[in-house]
Amino acid sequence: MPYIHVQILENRITEETEPKxxxxxxxxxxxxxxxxxxxxxxxxxxxxxxHRWGLGGKPVAPRPS
Structure with a gap:
């Protein structure tokens, strides 16, 4: 049983891209x-x-207020 766990930036997932x-x-x-x-x-x-992803030692985006 292959199990593929994909962690992805939440702004990359939409109702349209998810099933694709x-x-x-x-x-x-x-x-x-x-x-x-x-x-x-x-x-x-x-x-x-x-804001929970880091790249080059820095968050990818600022934490929302």
């Missing part, structure tokens, strides 16, 4: 292992606020 991303990740796994695995692929999207 899940489908594309699932398709990538199926492309590697074969169609029989499709029903066993778990994809979890974990949106994270930008």
């Amino acid at each position: 991303l899940i489908a594309a990740i699932t398709d990538a796994v199926v492309g590697t292992y074969g169609e029989d695995i499709r029903e066993h692929v778990w994809v979890v999207l974990d949106p994270v606020p930008a």
Whole structure:
């Protein structure tokens, strides 16, 4: 059972992009292992606020007030 946990900036996930991303990740796994695995692929999207991500030692965005 493949389990793919994706942590992504929350502003990158919308009602439109969410199902597309899940489908594309699932398709990538199926492309590697074969169609029989499709029903066993778990994809979890974990949106994270930008102020909780760090890049180069600094937050990606300021903490909201």
